[in-house]
Amino acid sequence: MRREGLRTAADVVEELAAETGLHLPAVQVTGDDPVLPSAFRIGTAAAASIGAVTAAVALVVEERAGQAARTAAVHEGGIDMAATAGAAVEVSGPVGPVVVGMREAAVAFRDERYLLVDGEATPMWAPLSGDYRAADGWVRLHCNFDHHRDAALRALGLALGSGREDVAQACARRAAADVERVVIDEGGCAAAMRSPAEWRAHPQARAIAGTPVVGVARLDDGSPPGRIDDGSTAGSRPLAGVRVLDLTRVIAGPVASRALAGYGAEVLRVGAAHLPEVPGAVIGTAFGKRSCEVDLRTAEGAAAFRELVAGADVVVQAYRPGALAALGFGTADMAAIRPGIVCVDISAYGANGPWAGRRGFDSLVQMACGIAWEGGDGERPVPLPAQVLDHATGWLAALGALAGLLRQRAEGGSWHVELSLARTARWLDGLGRVDGRDVVEPDPADFLAEMDGPDGRLTYVRPPGRIGDLRPFWSSPPPRRGEHPPAW
Structure with missing residues (x-):
């Protein structure tokens, strides 16, 4: 039932379609907020972002059906290609209703x-990660990676190996903003808790206020309109033949490429031996992918990666803004290597503004943007009951990738997609509020599946959404890190 003044998830899908330049089919969303114990409309954000991706895949299915029809007609000698170039081709109609359940999305x-x-849970948080009371408020430290942990300890004047109580005492002697500053300056990750009003007045919030949730821009590199595939994969999985390079870690970026893998894209995750990982996140987000290791800092690694880019359709990366460009693999560089490519960039706080180069993660952005403040009582931070900024940004990044592929087909050029956790936070805030603090969390049992992996029997959440009877699935378990060669 539609609530007065609140947009439905289907409304939000239409807004995302307009922003990305797509004409998406209607999305049927079953269920309504609240589905999780929060005043924020998490279910709506989940259903809308997942629904938009599912609808975009439906467009790809119809596009491929049209390509198959054109190919068949040409083979029969029945089409004058000069007369019909660019014309629409009648196909059998919509592939089926696009349906997303709000419970499954949550x-x-x-x-x-x-x-x-x-049967055992996988760890996601390191001992020192968490919220600490400062002299004038609260601050959060993100210490899941050892080098971020060590940076925080150095910044606080503590010996390596210090425990949580030592960190708590050090934070209690300083202002929250001071802890944030010294940890960031030392190369660590931290965020002082801000109220929504404090965040709105912040220069970084103003820098991203006018930017789109999913920025999709054409690079006029002269590449002609292409096609989603050459027709040889018609009748197979929707994204079969689409090659995706995944240069991301933790949740947001890996969720984006995993969503594409769920519909048959060939996803190659590119890591490096010197880059740390969160084991639980690596397992959970690597379904349906292959995994290789390439050190872009070396001549050999750069050459290998250049070959991968030359064969890719999409690159998803979540390095800090400018980091890949410094290695010779910025968006313009990759478009020169592979004209017609779609480059998806994910950052914590956006590509512009005083915090553009700042390291960040979902829990930190919740603290900085006022979400954790609002979730509590203004005295103690309470985060969302899900890492919504990560997951929503991941699904919206997958939408951006699909928008780039579809628009490249129609308009030519290469495409640049930009998203940030902070901009997603503003989008979530704009969806409004519901009375959901006492809601019972949904039972996940109906949405779980099992698969054998290299390290044991895996229990996992199935990918959500469907297009008629077509459901996404992952064709392979998470690989071991660096298991595959850097090749398509």
Whole structure:
């Protein structure tokens, strides 16, 4: 039932379609908020972002059906290609209704909580990660990576190996903003808790206020309109033949490429031996992918990566803004290597503004943007009951990738997609509020599946959404890190 003044998830899908330049089919959303214990409309954000991706895949299915029809007609000698170039081709009609359940979408936004390996949960948080009371408020430290942990300890004047109580005492002696500053300056990750009003007045909030949730821009590199595939994969999985390079870690970026893998894209995750990982996140987000290691800092690694880019359709990366460009693989560089490519960039706080280069993660952005403040009582931070910014940004990044592919087909050029966790936070805030603090969390049992992996029996959340009877699935378990060669 539609609530007065609140947009439905289907309304939000239409807004996302307009922003990305797509004419998406209607999305049927079953259920309504609240589905998780929060005043924020998490279910709506989940259903809308997942629904938009599912609808975009439906467009790809119809596009491929049209390509198959054109190919068949040409083979029969029945089409004058000069007369019909660019014309629409009648196909059998919509592939089926696009349907997303709000409960399944909410469970998918918490999937790392339900991942089991041989019945055991996988750790997601390091001992020093968490919220600490400062002299004048609260601050959060993100210490899941050892080098971020060590940076925080150095910044606070503590010995390596210090425990949580030592960190708590050090934070209590300083202002929250001071802890944030010294940890960031030392190369660590931190965020002081701000109220929504404090965040709105912040220069970084103003820098991203006028930017789109999913920025999709054409690079006029002279590349002609292409096609989603050459027709040889018609009748197979929707994204079969689409090659995706995944240069991301933790949740947001890996969720984006995993969503594409769910519909048959060939996803190759590119890591490096010197880059740390969160084991639970690596397992949970690597379904349907292959995994290789390439050190872009070396001549050999750069050459290998250049070959991968030359064969890719999409690159998803979540390095800090400018980091890949410094290695010779910025968006313009990759478009020169592979004209017609779609480059998807994900950052914590956006590509512009004083915090553009700042390291960040979902929990930190919730603190900085006022979400954790609002979730509590203004005295103690309370985060969302899901890493909504990560998951929503991941699904919206997948939407951006699909928009780039579809618009490249129609308009030519290469495409640049930009998203940030902070901009997604503003989008979530704009969806409004519901009375959901006492809601019982949904039982995930209906949405779980099992698969054998290299390290044991995996219990995981199935990918959500469907197009008629067509449902996404992952064709392979998470690989071991660096298991595959850097090649298509």
